[in-house]
Amino acid sequence: MSDLSGESPTSNAPDWTVSELSGALKRTVEDAFGHVRVRGEISGYRGPHSSGHAYFSLKDQNARLDAVVWKGVFSRLKVRPEEGLEVVAIGRITTFPGKSSYQIVIEQLEFAGAGAIMAMLEERKRRLAAEGLFAGERKRRPPFLPRVIGVVTSPTGAVIRDILHRLSDRFPRHVLVWPVRVQGDTCGAEVTAAIRGFNDLPPGGPIPRPDVLIVARGGGSLEDLLGFSEESVVRAAAESGIPLISAVGHETDVTLIDFAADVRAPTPTAAAEMAVPVRADLIAEVAGLHARLRASFARGLDRRTVDLRSLARLLPSADTLLAVPRQRVDIAGQRLPRALKANAAAHRLALTRAEGRLAPQRLAVLVERRRERYELFAGRLSSALRANASAHRERIDRARERVNGLHARLAPCLRRAQDERRRRLRSVEQLMQALSYKGVLARGYALVRNADGEPVHEAAGLGAGDALEIEFRDGRVAVLTTGSGPDAPSSPPRAGRKPPRARGSSRGSSPLPDEDAQPTLFGN
Known part of the structure; x- marks a missing residue:
């Protein structure tokens, strides 16, 4: 039955505000789904937010669920989120009133089986290979006999004992062990720090720098070996300046460090x-x-x-080789006494001849001749010096007379040149005064200029009331025109003033002649 009064019917249901309804839905969802395990593929992951929280989605072929990992939980996750990784997320379902949506707050992440791990490793391998970290040209051969070997492994496992035992059997070397965890959350970070720490050791320092590195671990499951496939470990191995041997797991186990290392060993013992x-x-x-x-x-x-004996048989004997020289020596020995006597006689004869030339009387005559010759040369030299000095003195006197004559001629020339330039200057000055309009004004004429300062040549261009400026010999006067054209009447003289007389005329002279009888610009 309709309400005839026209008022709307009332309901017994209470009114909810938006916040109250959102809070009620939040409590209902959280009570119904306290903790859940959700399997899905990570989508929309772009790394942690600037606040440290991580936001992404879990999806399958039919639905999508928003997910959030708070900053404090993100650092403790065993499995770090990656785009496209299939995981099992453990957390609680809640709502977000700001968007009217529900989401899962993740507390733990696990791989969704071995297939998810292999898919993640394949995607990471493809991405790192595209950067060239696995290129063959980057790999180097380890040294043949290293002095120091660096080992990155657990100090308490059987791996380090096997390595040390095999090195002792083959060739004992100095070994440095960098202890690390070989599985778990911190495995990748510790292995990365160990590789880079060995590379940072200075050559010749207190701790010897290894010549080769061995990164070793025993066999294990795929999840146990994940630390050696982390991106930081692969990059540290590829950037290592020390040749690196990877010996992780057994021969069938494969990790990403095997591709970045210089050499891969099937086992730690083989390394x-x-x-x-x-x-x-x-x-x-x-x-x-x-x-x-x-x-x-x-x-x-x-x-x-x-060969020496064969060649010796071909050589002649010593007696054969020395027979001819021995005969020459014997003949020279026989001729030597006679040659010595003849040589002594020849030298005695030469000394006798020299003694005759070196007698005291002969030497005195020779010295006297040399003295006369020197005195003759000394007299000639003195005469030549006096003649040379006299000749130079005459040349100096002639040069002095020439300079004095030039000096005497220079003064009149300078005076004539000054007079000529002074005369030319006076001529130019007279010409300038003759051509200057100031001379015309001095003869009684005036120069009329308009308001723009330009000379006025004709009266036809003037109108009544135009401002003019008249320049006389002794100054300028500003005037106004009272008419225009050559036939304009002149302004009547002011009362009490006499008509002007011609400039320069004497007292009692006749008034100015007509316009036709006035003098020209350059004449009277």
């Missing part, structure tokens, strides 16, 4: 075998080479002895 050669084999090889060297030297000596 020790790759790091050093067998000392006994080297000793045996050196001994064999030494024996071969001794045998080769002996064979070479024998062969050269035989």
Whole structure:
């Protein structure tokens, strides 16, 4: 039955505010879904927010669920979120009133089986390979016999004992162990720090810098080996300046550090075998080479002895070689006494002749001749010096007379030049005064200018009331025109003033002549 009064019917249901309804829905959802495990693929992950929280979604083929990881929980996660990774999220369902949506607050993340881990590793491997971290040209051969070997592994496991035992058997070397956890949340960070720590050791420092690194771990499940596939570990291995041998797991286990390392060993024991050669084999090889060297030297000596003997049989004997020189010596010995006597006689004769030339009387005559010659030369030199000085004195006197004559001629020339320039200056000054309009004004004329300061040449261009300026010889006067044109009447003289007389005329002279009888600009 309709309400005839026209008023709307009332309801017994209470009114909810938006906040009250949102709060009630939040409590209902949280009570019904305290803790849940949700399996899905991570979507929309862009890394932690600037606040430290992480926001993304979990999806499957039919639905999508918003997810959030708070800052304090994010640092404790065993599995870090990655785009496209299939995980099992453990947390609680709640609502977000600001968007009228529900979401899961994640407290733990787990891989959704081995397939999810393999997919994550394949995607990470593809991305790192695209950066060139696995390129073959980056890899180097470890040194043949390193002095120091650095090992990154757990100090309490069987791996380090196997490595040390095998190194002791093959070739004992100095070993530095950097202890790390080989599984768990901190495994990747510790292995990264160990690789970079070994590379940061200075050569020649108190702690020797390794020549080769071994990153080793025993076998384990795929989840146990994940620390050696983290991106930071792979980058540290690729950037290592020390050759690195990867020995993680057994031969069938594969981690991403194996692709970035310079050499991959199937087991930690095999890594020790790759790091050093067998000392006994080297000793045996050196001994064999030494024996071969001794045998080769002996064979070479024998062969050269035989060759020397063969060549010696071809050479003539010493008596045959020395027979001719011996005969020459005997003949020279027989001729030597006679040659010595003849040589002494020849020198005695030369000394006798020299003694005759060096007699005192002869030397005195020779000295006297030299003295006369020197005195003659001294007289000639004195005369030549006096003649030369006289000739120079005459030339100096002639030069002085010439300079005095030039000086006497210079003064009149300067005066004539000054007079000529003074005359030319006076001519130019007279010409300038003749051409200057000031001279015209001095003869009684005036110069009329308009308001723009330009000369006025004709009266036809003037109108009544135009401002003019008249320049006389002794100053300027500003005037106003009272008419225009040549026939304009002149303004009547003011009362009490006489008509102007011509400038320069004497008292009692006749008034100005007509306009036609006035003098021109350049004449009277």
